[in-house]
Amino acid sequence: MLKVAIFDDEFIVIEGLKKMIDWSKYGMELVGTAKDGNTALSIFHSQRPDIIFTDIRMPGLDGLQLIGKILSEAPETKCIVFSGFNEFEYVKQAIKLGVIDYLQKPITIPMVEEALEKITHRITKENEVLELRSRWHESQEELLQKATLDLLLEGKEAESKWQECFGTAEAKKIMGVTVLAYSGDRSLLQSNAMFSVVPVWNGTTQLLVLFHYENNLETVAEQLLAWTEQEEVTIGSGNTYPAIKDAKKSYREALHALRYGRFLESKGWTRFEDVGKNNKIPEDLSAQEEAVLYYMRTGNKKSLLGQLDIYIQWLDSQKLNPDMTESECLKLVYLGLEVVKETGEDIKLIGYYPQREIRELNTREEMTNWLFCQMEKMIDLIITSKISNKHKAVEKAREYIEKNYDQDITLQEVAELVGMNPNYFSVLFKEEMGLTYIKYLTKYRMEQAKIMLKAGQKISEVSEKVGYLTYRHFSEVFKKYTGMTPGQFKES
Known part of the structure; x- marks a missing residue:
């Protein structure tokens, strides 16, 4: 319901409009009346009416002063003035202030009803425009979010499409890009003059992509710390890169940092720099391979064996030929060896030739059993190393x-x-x-x-x-x- 207020120092005007107009017919409700400007202003503050009928001449604040104060606070309010025969100069001032209509006294019911129909039509049209504008903005945001996700997944190949959605002129102002991955109820990081924030959902993780307009990493750090103070949230951040195409790198780093942040701390902010990387392990691993290495690093044998099951199912879904399956299993074993080396263990590889062993296997089941056996040996070595070297x-x-x-x-x-x-x-x-x-x-x-x-x-x-x-x-x-x-x- 639209709220209506009537301000006039003539009792007969107020009472007549109260009783003779069916306000509900227009989807309206009369929420207040006043005979002087000061009381009228008080009613405006307490009721916040959408539509105001007011006389130009009233005790206290006159109609023009009242309209000026109301429209300065709430410019969307629809104001209609009542005027006398000789008050056209006042009406012109009222129109300059922003009133949408004026009714010349004496006021009749048909005049008011016609004004209400005009207002109703006008508000309907404005709402339609606002809704269309809102839908357009939502559509643009969705396109930008999709283009940004493509940028994170594909890098350089998706950069030109992303620029179209972000705006070519705006994109030229960007000095760097940082990706954040987080788990929590909401983000407290908003776009501002220093950076634009694009929220993205990759199907499993909430992401924020920060496009920097200036070198403001210290400010970002302060805002992230403030966010973790106010909310129960775990944040993982990738490195900041000057080239937009490298958002793909920052994305993988942010996911990596979030995963280890959850393991290490459960709540708070973990930077990719804080968990480090192994330069001998490629960056373009599948999610299944990364998960296997994660459980090896954290010494979680039960989860590792479960993840190996998922990895094998993933391999099957790829419908690889035997040679490719052999190559993928061998790759995972060598990746596992790199993780074991991270412990500082001096691994003796003399006489160990996994590529020879796997070539002697003929069936998928033999390969699978061999892979499980190799990975289990490595996780046991990591666990033993932890116990002996930890302190x-x-x-x-x-x-x-x-x-x-x-x-x-x-x-x-x-x-x-x-x-x-x-x-x-x-x-x-x-x-x-x-x-x-x-x-x-x-x-x-x-x-x-x-x-x-x-x-x-x-x-x-x-x-x-x-x-x-x-x-x-x-x-x-x-x-x-x-x-x-x-x-x-x-x-x-």
Whole structure:
């Protein structure tokens, strides 16, 4: 129902319109009347009517002043003025303010009904235009989302189509692209002057593709941290690339980071840089192959064997000939060996020729059993390596962190120190310490910062001493960790 209000200092006008007009016939409801401008403004604020009939001359605020205030706050309000015979100059002012019609006194019921029909028709047309515009925008958004998903899946081949949907002129302004994968109820990241955000759904995972208009990675980091503070969300981020076609790389990295983020932390933000990569493993693996390697790295034997079943079903669905099936199984075994090497184990490959072994097999069942046997041996080796190396490697890493926490020490650097792949080391560190590498480093820095602040040291000096380049970043991390700013902590 549309809301209507009538403002006039003549009792007979208000009462006549109340009783003589069937408002419901026009899909309207009379929600308020007033005899003076001040009361009328109060009714407007409380009821927010869609349509207002008002006299030009009233006590307090006159009709023109009232219309000016109303339309400045709610320009979509439909205003109709009542005017006397000699008030045409006032009517012209009212029209300039934005009234849509005027009725000359004395007011008759047919005049009002005709005005209501005009208003109803006008509102219907406006709503139709708004709906068409809304549908057009939704259609454009859907096209952009589809083109962006194609960009993530195909890279360079889909770039020209994406540019058409995004806008060629806008696309030329882009300086970089970052992909985020997340699991949570909603995204708190919105497009702004620094970057455009395109939400994408790939069928299993919620994604945000950030197209940067300027070098604003620190601002993005701040917004991601704020998002994780307000919502129960797990975010994985890929690297930022200057070329649009490399959104495909960032996409795969974001999925990789999200998967390990879930394993390592369950909630919060995990960067691809935090979990590392093995340069000897190709980037264009299938989802089934990546899942097999994931369960190997995390030492989850039960899930690995289950995933191998899924992998074999996937191979069958590809309808490969025996030679291709043999090649795919052999490929997975060599990928598995690379994951074992990530543990730092010195694997002796002398006398082990999987390519010879598999060529002696004749049936699909023999190949499948052989693959399961090889992968099971490797996961057992990884589990044994974890048990024997976990404490020694993590203790060495912990000592290094505590000696160098004032420096920009990366996961890659610490993993190299203990002779492990960053991906594998991050899993090992979390299992041993109960915290991810990043969380542990942050916790240690914040505890040291608290000691320094208690000793009376300046906040800017403390920020630098615990490894933060900017006071702002240090202050935000400190507040998240302690619940108060460094200044508040110092005062307390």
